[in-house]
Amino acid sequence: MPQFMDVHHGMQGITADQLMEAHRADLAIEHDEGVHFERAWADPESGTVYCLSAAPSADAVQRIHERTGHPADEIHPVPVSI
């Protein structure tokens, strides 16, 4: 399945608990769209969050993130990876 890296801005001060809560909310409904959120990394100082997922499309990723209240600002397909 294709992989995607999505980016959220404006998340200044995000804590480990908040990232986990957001991730769990995504995991709870991700199957509705055939998405799996694999990893997430946050920079609380700049307010940037990166999420790595496997999904049928960027739109599917965004539909999950929208339903859980944190739409992504950018979603990049990453067909090349190491």
Place this chain on the structure above:
Amino acid sequence: MPQFMDVHHGMQGITADQLMEAHRADLAIEHDEGVHFERAWADPESGTVYCLSAAPSADAVQRIHERTGHPADEIHPVPVSI
């Protein structure tokens, strides 16, 4: 060791071979700065590359990327991750 996500722009058309070549160049000298480059993901269409590393500092990451000819445009500490 702290983790960092660095971002490179302007890499339109990057191939799997080119990403691997760049990654191997980084790996060959990363120990000079106590850095380890763990993963990398590329979106050839937008020309964006994300690199995940463990390193003593963002400056250490950048010194390796500069020596191998691909300085990062952004380097974010990511102290919070899943």
